[in-house]
Amino acid sequence: MxxxxxxxxxxxxxxxxxxxxxxxxxxxxxxxxxxxxxxxxxxxxxxxxxxxxxxxxxxxxxxxxxxxxxxxxxxxxxxxxxxxxxxxxxxxxxxxxxxxxxxxxxxxxxxxxxxxxxxxxxxxxxxxxxxxxxxxxxxxxxxxxxxxxxxxxxxxxxxxxxxxxxxxxxxxxxxxxxxxxxxxxxxxxTLGRDDDEATGLTVDEVLNARADVRAVHCDAALQRWVVDVVAATRAPEKASDALESLAGMVLVGASPRGALAWVQSAQALAWLNGRDFIVPDDLLELAGDVLRHRLILSPKALVSGLSRDAIITRLCAEIPFP
Known part of the structure; x- marks a missing residue:
C-alpha cells in the first residue's frame, strides 16, 4: 500500500x-x-x-x-x-x-x-x-x-x-x-530543481494506492445529491423553482459518467486530505472541473453572457445538501 x-x-x-x-x-x-x-x-x-x-x-x-x-x-x-x-x-x-x-x-x-x-x-x-x-x-x-x-x-x-x-x-x-x-x-x-531525491514512488505503488482511494466512503445522501445536480444540468427548471430562469440555457447536460467522475475525484481529494470519507466541500471544490466540459450551452445562454461555471455554481447553491 x-x-x-x-x-x-x-x-x-x-x-x-x-x-x-x-x-x-x-x-x-x-x-x-x-x-x-x-x-x-x-x-x-x-x-x-x-x-x-x-x-x-x-x-x-x-x-x-x-x-x-x-x-x-x-x-x-x-x-x-x-x-x-x-x-x-x-x-x-x-x-x-x-x-x-x-x-x-x-x-x-x-x-x-x-x-x-x-x-x-x-x-x-x-x-x-x-x-x-x-x-x-x-x-x-x-x-x-x-x-x-x-x-x-x-x-x-x-x-x-x-x-x-x-x-x-x-x-x-x-x-x-x-x-x-x-x-x-x-x-x-532553483525552479524545477529538487534538492534531494524527488520521490521513491513507483508505478506499482500508484496502482495499489488506487485501491485505497476506491475504498473512501461516500454517504448515500451525498450520492443522491450528486445525481440531483447532474440531472439538473439537463433540465434546471425541473430541479427547483429558483432555477426557472435557467430554462432553455443548456442544450446538453452532464451524463451519468459525469456523476461517477465527480464521486471518484472527490474520493481522491478526500484521501489526499487524510480522510477515508467524502465531505460536501470535496464535491463543491471539484464541481466546476468535473462538469464544465460536459455542458453545451444554448445560443440563448451565449447571448446573455451566461457561462457554464455560473450555471454550475447556481445549481450547487440552489439544490440543498440532504
Missing part, C-alpha cells in the same frame, strides 16, 4: 516545478489516483506542459509528449505494421500511446481522425491497428493541454471525447507574488 508520505513527497516534487498553481497540482494527483484523464486549458506560458512532465518524473513512469498539429496522422499515435521484404513478414512498431503517461499537447489543433484514434485509447485502454486490438499499460493516463478556442488554429473537441476526460482544469494567470517567485527562482536556477 502506498503510504501518504509518498504522495506528499510527490506533491513536494511538483511544487519545485510549478509555482502558483496549487489547484493544478491537486488535479494532477487526483487523475493519477483515479486513472482519470485530464484536460488542462489555459493560455501559453502557464506551466501546463511542465506540470505533466514533472508528474511523470515523480512517478518514474514511461512518458511521451505528442505535439498535436493539423497534419498529425492516427499512425503517429498508434504505431505501424512494418513490412520486412527479406522475410516477407510484418512486425508492429508501437506508437507513443503505449507509454504510461501521455502529454497530448495542444490537443485541439489536430484533425478528427486523430481525435477518434485517441478516443478508443482513452475509453477502452486499448488501440486497434491493422484489425488487431492491443492493450495499453495498466497505468495509462492522458494529460491533454488545450489553448482557448478563441486562438487561431484551434477546434472544438468532439463531445464524446470531452466526456472521457474526468476533469477539465481551467488555468488563469498566477498572482503577482507567485509570478515574481517564478522569475526570481528561474534566474537563480
Amino acid at each position: 502506498t503510504e501518504p508520505t509518498a504522495i506528499a513527497a510527490l506533491r513536494t516534487h511538483l511544487a519545485h516545478h510549478i509555482v502558483g498553481q496549487a489547484a493544478l497540482v491537486d488535479r494532477l494527483l487526483i487523475g493519477l489516483l483515479t486513472g482519470g484523464h485530464l484536460l488542462v486549458e489555459g493560455l501559453p506560458g502557464l506551466a501546463k506542459t511542465t506540470a505533466v512532465k514533472a508528474l511523470a518524473e515523480g512517478v518514474h513512469a514511461r512518458f511521451k509528449r505528442v505535439q498535436f498539429t493539423p497534419d498529425l496522422l492516427p499512425a503517429d499515435l498508434l504505431g505501424n505494421e512494418i513490412y520486412h521484404p527479406e522475410t516477407r513478414t510484418f512486425t508492429f512498431e508501437a506508437g507513443p500511446l503505449f507509454n504510461e503517461i501521455i502529454l497530448a499537447d495542444e490537443i485541439n489543433r489536430a484533425p478528427a481522425k486523430v481525435q477518434s484514434a485517441l478516443l478508443e485509447a482513452m475509453a477502452e485502454r486499448q488501440v486497434t491497428v491493422a484489425g488487431e486490438s492491443r492493450k495499453l499499460p495498466a497505468l495509462f493516463l492522458v494529460m491533454a493541454t488545450q489553448n482557448p478556442l478563441e486562438q487561431s488554429g484551434t477546434y472544438p473537441l468532439p463531445e464524446a471525447q470531452l466526456d472521457r476526460f474526468m476533469l477539465h482544469v481551467s488555468l488563469s494567470y498566477p498572482e503577482r507574488q507567485d509570478e515574481y517567485d517564478i522569475l526570481a527562482r528561474t534566474l537563480a536556477g
Whole structure:
C-alpha cells in the first residue's frame, strides 16, 4: 500500500516545478489516483506542459509528449505494421500511446481522425491497428493541454471525447507574488530543481494506492445529491423553482459518467486530505472541473453572457445538501 508520505513527497516534487498553481497540482494527483484523464486549458506560458512532465518524473513512469498539429496522422499515435521484404513478414512498431503517461499537447489543433484514434485509447485502454486490438499499460493516463478556442488554429473537441476526460482544469494567470517567485527562482536556477531525491514512488505503488482511494466512503445522501445536480444540468427548471430562469440555457447536460467522475475525484481529494470519507466541500471544490466540459450551452445562454461555471455554481447553491 502506498503510504501518504509518498504522495506528499510527490506533491513536494511538483511544487519545485510549478509555482502558483496549487489547484493544478491537486488535479494532477487526483487523475493519477483515479486513472482519470485530464484536460488542462489555459493560455501559453502557464506551466501546463511542465506540470505533466514533472508528474511523470515523480512517478518514474514511461512518458511521451505528442505535439498535436493539423497534419498529425492516427499512425503517429498508434504505431505501424512494418513490412520486412527479406522475410516477407510484418512486425508492429508501437506508437507513443503505449507509454504510461501521455502529454497530448495542444490537443485541439489536430484533425478528427486523430481525435477518434485517441478516443478508443482513452475509453477502452486499448488501440486497434491493422484489425488487431492491443492493450495499453495498466497505468495509462492522458494529460491533454488545450489553448482557448478563441486562438487561431484551434477546434472544438468532439463531445464524446470531452466526456472521457474526468476533469477539465481551467488555468488563469498566477498572482503577482507567485509570478515574481517564478522569475526570481528561474534566474537563480532553483525552479524545477529538487534538492534531494524527488520521490521513491513507483508505478506499482500508484496502482495499489488506487485501491485505497476506491475504498473512501461516500454517504448515500451525498450520492443522491450528486445525481440531483447532474440531472439538473439537463433540465434546471425541473430541479427547483429558483432555477426557472435557467430554462432553455443548456442544450446538453452532464451524463451519468459525469456523476461517477465527480464521486471518484472527490474520493481522491478526500484521501489526499487524510480522510477515508467524502465531505460536501470535496464535491463543491471539484464541481466546476468535473462538469464544465460536459455542458453545451444554448445560443440563448451565449447571448446573455451566461457561462457554464455560473450555471454550475447556481445549481450547487440552489439544490440543498440532504
